[in-house]
Amino acid sequence: MSEKEIPYKIYLEESEMPKQWYNVRADMKNKPAPLLNPATLKPMTAEELGHVFCDELVQQELDDTDPYIDIPREILDFYRMYRPSPLTRAYCLEKKLQTPAKIYYKFEGNNTSGSHKLNSAIAQAYYAKKQGLKGVTTETGAGQWGTALSMACSYFDLDCKVYMVKVSYEQKPFRREVMRTYGASVTPSPSNQTNIGRKILEEFPGTTGSLGCAISEAVEVATNTEGYRYVLGSVLNQVLLHQSVIGLETKIALDKYGIKPDIIIGCAGGGSNLGGLISPFMGEKLRGEADYHFIAVEPASCPSLTRGKFVYDFCDTGKVCPLSKMYTLGSGFIPSANHAGGLRYHGMNNVLSQLYHDGLMEARAVEQTEVFKAAEQFARVEGILPAPESSHAIKVAIDEALKCKETGEEKTIVFGLTGTGYFDMVAYEKFHDGLMTDYIPTDDDLKAGLAGIPKFPGNEID
Numbered sequence: 001m002s003e004k005e006i007p008y009k010i011y012l013e014e015s016e017m018p019k020q021w022y023n024v025r026a027d028m029k030n031k032p033a034p035l036l037n038p039a040t041l042k043p044m045t046a047e048e049l050g051h052v053f054c055d056e057l058v059q060q061e062l063d064d065t066d067p068y069i070d071i072p073r074e075i076l077d078f079y080r081m082y083r084p085s086p087l088t089r090a091y092c093l094e095k096k097l098q099t100p101a102k103i104y105y106k107f108e109g110n111n112t113s114g115s116h117k118l119n120s121a122i123a124q125a126y127y128a129k130k131q132g133l134k135g136v137t138t139e140t141g142a143g144q145w146g147t148a149l150s151m152a153c154s155y156f157d158l159d160c161k162v163y164m165v166k167v168s169y170e171q172k173p174f175r176r177e178v179m180r181t182y183g184a185s186v187t188p189s190p191s192n193q194t195n196i197g198r199k200i201l202e203e204f205p206g207t208t209g210s211l212g213c214a215i216s217e218a219v220e221v222a223t224n225t226e227g228y229r230y231v232l233g234s235v236l237n238q239v240l241l242h243q244s245v246i247g248l249e250t251k252i253a254l255d256k257y258g259i260k261p262d263i264i265i266g267c268a269g270g271g272s273n274l275g276g277l278i279s280p281f282m283g284e285k286l287r288g289e290a291d292y293h294f295i296a297v298e299p300a301s302c303p304s305l306t307r308g309k310f311v312y313d314f315c316d317t318g319k320v321c322p323l324s325k326m327y328t329l330g331s332g333f334i335p336s337a338n339h340a341g342g343l344r345y346h347g348m349n350n351v352l353s354q355l356y357h358d359g360l361m362e363a364r365a366v367e368q369t370e371v372f373k374a375a376e377q378f379a380r381v382e383g384i385l386p387a388p389e390s391s392h393a394i395k396v397a398i399d400e401a402l403k404c405k406e407t408g409e410e411k412t413i414v415f416g417l418t419g420t421g422y423f424d425m426v427a428y429e430k431f432h433d434g435l436m437t438d439y440i441p442t443d444d445d446l447k448a449g450l451a452g453i454p455k456f457p458g459n460e461i462d
């Protein structure tokens with residue numbers, strides 16, 4: 001296929017869109033370690049998980065064997081409103097960089113919530129509705145997940161209670177109001193509505209909150225309120241499963257033109273977009289059918305893969321959620337005020353953690369001023385104003401493209417552009433005014449968080 005024949009945007013016909021999600025666990029030899037009940041240290045049963053999560057989502061969470069899971073008709077119908085998302089050849093960026101590399105990005109910002117999170121939000125809302133629930137609770141950091149979930153809940157006429165990390169609640173009134181437009185109730189966390197919130201406020205009166213704390217509040221409310229369950233926008237395997245739609249569409253689009261990527265890059269907060277993007281490609285690698293170089297990009301201020309430990313840890317500050325074996329900085333780790341709110345999570349999805357541990361994926365930590373430089377460079381040539389989170393992937397894509405410029409290699413690079421940054425203009429402002437800093441935690445800073453990792457036989461940190 002000659003260069004010219006590859007369009008700027010590769011779209012799929014409706015008939016070409018994936019009808020099933022792909023579950024990469026089915027192809028993993030080393031399965032992710034099971035979630036443990038923190039009280040008994042035994043694997044969580046479906047029944048135990050069912051108190052917190054919707055029944056079908058529990059099945060998906062525990063399913064390590066079925067490679068394909070049908071996407072229900074109602075979810076496919078909703079996907080059709082904003083999917084397929086375009087896979088764009090970054091011709092303009094390539095030209096600007098004068099690189100022989102071929103760069104593609106899968107853009108997930110083409111919906112009102114502005115990110116990939118809607119792909120899982122709609123699935124989770126659907127299963128909650130199907131189970132006859134009244135509503136769901138959740139946490140949100142920067143607000144992308146809460147926005148996506150409130151859209152999904154209003155579509156299925158479910159009540160939606162969002163606990164929003166206090167600093168974002170105060171600094172990001174716009175997202176808060178989008179959520180309220182879709183009918184969600186939004187509470188700053190920590191709040192005095194919950195036991196855990198009150199306890200944290202007592203211990204740390206001036207705290208601006210954290211994702212882990214907001215999770216604990218949302219879980220507490222879900223388990224204490226009849227007809228409610230908790231839903232989560234990342235970290236869990238059910239979320240990775242739903243996000244596989246990103247990777248499946250990408251693969252179908254590339255296959256149409258016979259394009260085989262060399263490098264696949266995604267930003268990594270809890271791991272859902274990265275996991276979703278790479279899943280079908282990782283499946284091929286695991287089955288020995290193809291080889292790809294995967295790169296997870298995380299902020300240097302919250303370096304769970306590159307500097308965390310691979311152990312069982314709590315998913316939340318309040319220690320009410322199951323233990324997950326993952327790369328973690330400790331559930332008490334509170335990152336510095338990095339502007340990529342969606343990447344400020346202390347742990348990493350356990351599938352990605354296992355794949356990384358097994359050497360199947362690389363991880364890189366990048367500093368935020370470099371990330372914003374890349375964001376601006378990208379915005380100026382490709383037109384899209386990227387989210388700070390997404391810009392982590394842009395940064396590494398540009399780095400890799402510049403390496404190709406040196407070596408003359410014509411590598412094909414694919415990266416996930418997870419969303420738009422219109423609600424992050426305060427961060428852009430700081431960057432433009434030269435007020436953005438690059439705080440990188442010292443080993444001593446990390447020690448405090450790591451010290452909170454639960455200790456039991458087999459879970460020692462070296």
Ligand SMILES: *Cc1c(COP(=O)(O)O)cnc(C)c1O
Nearest residue numbers: 234269270271272273342389419
């Ligand atoms: C939430 C978010 C992320 C990070 O979440 P993952 O679960 O790691 O994918 C990345 N980009 C955007 C735009 C987000 O909203």
